[in-house]
Amino acid sequence: MDTAPVTETKIADHIALLKPRVMSLVVFSGLCGMLAAPGHINPFLGAVALLALAIGAGAAGAINMWYDRDIDAVMKRTRNRPIPAGLVNSSEALGFGVVLSIVAVMLMALAAGWVAAAILAFANLFYSIVYTMWLKRRTPQNIVIGGAAGAFPPMIGWAAVTGGVDAASIVLFLLIFFWTPPHFWALALFSSDDYRLANIPMLPVIKGPRETKRQMLAYTIVLFPLAVAPYYLGVGGVGYLIASAVLGLLFILSALRVMKEPDGQTRAARQMFGYSVFYLFAIFAALVADGTYVTFF
Amino acid sequence: MPQSELHDRRKTKNWVLMGALVAFITIVFAVTIIKMAVAP
Numbered sequence: 602m603d604t605a606p607v608t609e610t611k612i613a614d615h616i617a618l619l620k621p622r623v624m625s626l627v628v629f630s631g632l633c634g635m636l637a638a639p640g641h642i643n644p645f646l647g648a649v650a651l652l653a654l655a656i657g658a659g660a661a662g663a664i665n666m667w668y669d670r671d672i673d674a675v676m677k678r679t680r681n682r683p684i685p686a687g688l689v690n691s692s693e694a695l696g697f698g699v700v701l702s703i704v705a706v707m708l709m710a711l712a713a714g715w716v717a718a719a720i721l722a723f724a725n726l727f728y729s730i731v732y733t734m735w736l737k738r739r740t741p742q743n744i745v746i747g748g749a750a751g752a753f754p755p756m757i758g759w760a761a762v763t764g765g766v767d768a769a770s771i772v773l774f775l776l777i778f779f780w781t782p783p784h785f786w787a788l789a790l791f792s793s794d795d796y797r798l799a800n801i802p803m804l805p806v807i808k809g810p811r812e813t814k815r816q817m818l819a820y821t822i823v824l825f826p827l828a829v830a831p832y833y834l835g836v837g838g839v840g841y842l843i844a845s846a847v848l849g850l851l852f853i854l855s856a857l858r859v860m861k862e863p864d865g866q867t868r869a870a871r872q873m874f875g876y877s878v879f880y881l882f883a884i885f886a887a888l889v890a891d892g893t894y895v896t897f898f
Numbered sequence: 899m900p901q902s903e904l905h906d907r908r909k910t911k912n913w914v915l916m917g918a919l920v921a922f923i924t925i926v927f928a929v930t931i932i933k934m935a936v937a938p
Contacts (some may be wrong), residue, residue, distance in 0.1 A: 610912050645928065646932060652925075708925065708926075
C-alpha cells in the first residue's frame with residue numbers, strides 16, 4: 602500500500618530507507634568484532650568489509666520497510682518513513698534493497714572471504730524472511746528469535762579477520778542476542794498502543810506489561826555472565842571485566858526499576874531503552890579499549 | 899525547454915548512481931590488486 606503517488610525520489614529518501622541509525626550500531630559492533638579478533642587484516646580490506654556490512658544492514662532495512670509498508674503507515678513511530686509518506690515507490694524500495702544485498706555479499710566475499718560473506722548473506726535472509734515476513738506478525742517471541750539477525754555483525758567482523766567462527770565470536774553473538782529482547786521490549790512498553798493498532802503481537806500487547814517486565818529482568822540476568830565471558834575466554838582484559846560487570850549490574854538495576862514502576866507509567870521503560878543503547882556501545886567500546894588482541898592496524 | 903524540479907532530481911539521481919558504480923568498480927579493482935599483493 603503506497604500512501605501517495607510518487608514522482609521522482611530524493612537521494613535522502615533512499616538513505617532513509619537504509620535505517621542509518623541501526624546501520625551505525627551494526628557497523629560499530631562489526632568494527633569491534635574485527636578489532637577484538639586475534640589476527641590482522643589489511644586496513645583497506647577491513648574498511649571494505651565494514652562498508653559491505655553497512656550496505657548489507659541498510660539493504661535488509663530497505664526490504665523490511667518494503668514489506669512492512671502497511672503497518673508502518675498505521676504506527677505513529679514509523680508513519681513518516683519514505684514509503685508510507687509517499688516519498689519512495691514500494692517496488693523501487695524492494696529493488697534497491699535486493700540489489701544492495703547482492704552488492705554487499707559480493708564485496709564482503711571479495712574483501713574478507715566466504716565465511717564472512719556467508720554469515721552476512723544468512724543474516725540478511727534471516728532478517729528479511731524469518732523475522733520480517735514470518736515471525737514479526739505471528740508471535741510475541743518475534744524479536745527474541747528475529748534478534749539473531751542483529752547479533753551477527755561482530756561475528757562477521759571476527760570472521761573477516763580470522764576466516765572462521767570460534768567460541769569468542771559466538772559469545773559476542775550471544776551478547777547481542779540476549780541484549781535484544783530487553784532493548785525492544787522496553788521500547789514496546791511505551792509504544793504498545795502503536796503495536797496494538799498495527800496488530801503486531803509484541804509481548805506487552807499479548808501478555809501484558811507485568812509478564813514483559815519479568816522477562817526483561819530475566820534476560821538482563823542471563824546477559825550478565827555472557828558479557829563478562831570474553832574476559833574468561835582471553836579476549837578482554839581486567840578493565841573489560843570490570844566495565845562489563847558494572848554495565849551489566851546497571852542493566853539489571855534498570856530492569857528492576859521497570860519492574861517496580863506501576864503498569865500505567867513508562868518513565869523507567871524509556872530510561873531503560875536509552876540505557877540499553879548506551880550499554881551495547883559501552884560494552885563493545887570496553888572490549889576494544891581493553892582487548893587482548895587489539896592492534897589498530 | 900525550462901528544467902523542472904523533476905528533471906533536476908532525476909539528473910542528481912543519475913549522477914549519484916554513476917558515482918556509486920564508479921566507486922564500486924574502483925573498490926573491486928583495488929581489493930583485487932591488494933589481494934594479489936598479499937597472496938602467498
